[in-house]
Amino acid sequence: MAQTSLQKRHSDLAQSNKQLELLSNGIFANGELPTFKEKISETNQFPLKAKKLEILQINVGYMCNQVCEHCHVDAGPDRKEIMTKKTMQECIEVIKNTGAHTLDLTGGAPEMNPNFRWFVEEASKAGIKDFIVRSNLTIIRANKKYYDLPDFFKKHNVHVISSMPHWTRGKTDKQRGDGVFDKSIKALQELNERGYGMPGSDLRLDLVYNPSGAFLPGDQAAMEKDFKKGLMEDFNIQFHNLFAITNLPIARFLDYLIASENYDDYMYALVDAYNPSAVENVMCTNTLSISWDGYLFDCDFNQMLELPVNSKAKHISEYNEELLEGRNITISQHCYGCTAGAGSSCQGTVA
Amino acid sequence: MSNYYDDKDLRKFGKITEWSEELGNKFFDYYSEVFKEGALSAREKSLIALAVAHTEQCPYCIDAYTKDGLQKAITKEEMMEAIHVGAAIKSGATLVHGVQMMNKVNKLDL
Numbered sequence A: 001m002a003q004t005s006l007q008k009r010h011s012d013l014a015q016s017n018k019q020l021e022l023l024s025n026g027i028f029a030n031g032e033l034p035t036f037k038e039k040i041s042e043t044n045q046f047p048l049k050a051k052k053l054e055i056l057q058i059n060v061g062y063m064c065n066q067v068c069e070h071c072h073v074d075a076g077p078d079r080k081e082i083m084t085k086k087t088m089q090e091c092i093e094v095i096k097n098t099g100a101h102t103l104d105l106t107g108g109a110p111e112m113n114p115n116f117r118w119f120v121e122e123a124s125k126a127g128i129k130d131f132i133v134r135s136n137l138t139i140i141r142a143n144k145k146y147y148d149l150p151d152f153f154k155k156h157n158v159h160v161i162s163s164m165p166h167w168t169r170g171k172t173d174k175q176r177g178d179g180v181f182d183k184s185i186k187a188l189q190e191l192n193e194r195g196y197g198m199p200g201s202d203l204r205l206d207l208v209y210n211p212s213g214a215f216l217p218g219d220q221a222a223m224e225k226d227f228k229k230g231l232m233e234d235f236n237i238q239f240h241n242l243f244a245i246t247n248l249p250i251a252r253f254l255d256y257l258i259a260s261e262n263y264d265d266y267m268y269a270l271v272d273a274y275n276p277s278a279v280e281n282v283m284c285t286n287t288l289s290i291s292w293d294g295y296l297f298d299c300d301f302n303q304m305l306e307l308p309v310n311s312k313a314k315h316i317s318e319y320n321e322e323l324l325e326g327r328n329i330t331i332s333q334h335c336y337g338c339t340a341g342a343g344s345s346c347q348g349t350v351a
Numbered sequence B: 001m002s003n004y005y006d007d008k009d010l011r012k013f014g015k016i017t018e019w020s021e022e023l024g025n026k027f028f029d030y031y032s033e034v035f036k037e038g039a040l041s042a043r044e045k046s047l048i049a050l051a052v053a054h055t056e057q058c059p060y061c062i063d064a065y066t067k068d069g070l071q072k073a074i075t076k077e078e079m080m081e082a083i084h085v086g087a088a089i090k091s092g093a094t095l096v097h098g099v100q101m102m103n104k105v106n107k108l109d110l
Helices: A016-024 A036-042 A085-097 A116-124 A138-142 A149-155 A169-176 A180-193 A220-235 A251-259 A263-272 A276-280 A300-304 A333-339 B007-019 B021-034 B042-055 B059-071 B076-096 B098-108
Strands: A055-059 A102-106 A130-135 A159-163 A205-209 A242-244 A287-290
Touching: A016 A251, A016 A333, A036 A333, A055 A085, A055 A300, A085 A116, A102 A116, A116 A130, A130 A149, A138 A149, A138 A180, A149 A180, A159 A180, A169 A180, A180 A205, A180 A220, A205 A220, A220 A242, A220 B042, A251 A263, A263 A333, A276 A333, A287 A300, B007 B021, B007 B059, B042 B059, B042 B076, B059 B076, B076 B098
Parallel strands: A055 A102, A055 A287, A102 A130, A130 A159, A159 A205, A205 A242
Antiparallel strands: none
16 A cells, blocks of 8 residues: 655656656557547547536645545645645636536545635635535544534535445555545445435535556446445445546556556556547536646646646636637547546546 | 467457357347346346356456456455355366266166
8 A cells, every 4th residue: 555645755657747658658659559649530539629618626735644546646645735825716716707517626635725614615605506525535534623524514515525435344445545444434424414415415425436456447327326235234324426437547546557567458448448429528628627736727637647728828817718618628548548438537427 | 379378369359250240249249238237237247257257267257257346346255255156066066976976886886
């Protein structure tokens, strides 16, 4: 189990250009597999273009209380990149005027940003239809100062989306660290107690499933049924929807794929499962990702690979939704992760 | 042939249609129909396939249905139990023939 981020370990793969190099060499350079650009060109879907903005995703920092094996952010307690209040203020101005129906706060553990609560309070005043916080659950039990988070979320009608790799302890702790399962169960029970995830409740609680290894997620609906049965039978826990998300071959997951000699097979699996109809609705076409320092990206993955938006507006200070609409999406081979099978996005399958 | 089994050959499975398109397509249509959710869940079918993969000792099938099990969030304990079911039937099938041996001995022996 990783204890520190790639950055802290001074790993080559902490550098985004090294990751991009790797994703362009080998099986993609020698013609064994088509590049993503070649693949989407086959169905005349190149260049991918941004449609009307629907989801504004803000990454408020890479600091996290966990060091998950598969983390595409390379987040962890040793990451110091945290959004400042000044940048948050700029984001609030954008949130007030955006045409997006969904605001999605992510991290790291977004709750670890010292201005997280202020930001949520201010952002919730904008009246965006769906206000999501991606909470890793264990943060709620990590320290006394976070114990009231379920009440805080409820007060601001926040939609909680939480990671949960399995309904059993073994598989969960293997991916996310020892003790994560028990803390997550406790946190879910507390959210249920406040009405989160209960049938018919407006307090939305969804779970995210990421495969715990070098394989693709199974059918989202079937998996949701299994999760619901497992969590209900053993822990009396309820939730609304399960989002099955494919692990993208970047950052720590890429490091794992290479170290475990699964990289080639995994890329083959992604390319074999390529689904042109998933390309139609891939999330970068309706999402904009804002980094902790205010830069704009097509998605959280491009943010981590430091692939900026292809637009004159590159920073929150230059934000202009009209200018950003219709931009060409920046792609590389990691994009196969969002177009495999039923597709994958922060909101689950797309096809 | 330097190797009878190469894991990369599994990726080429679909190519069997190239030399007999009609039969190959019929097989794959049937195959995908069998594994759909029905009276049995796709999860249960995957575990049956894993057990049979072992009794058939087919390395391609073991590779494919171990991965399929992981994709369906099947635990390693469930997978191992399924293999024991296969092993129990396989060994039972061997041992039940012991009755034939006993019958023969009883017939021939004084």
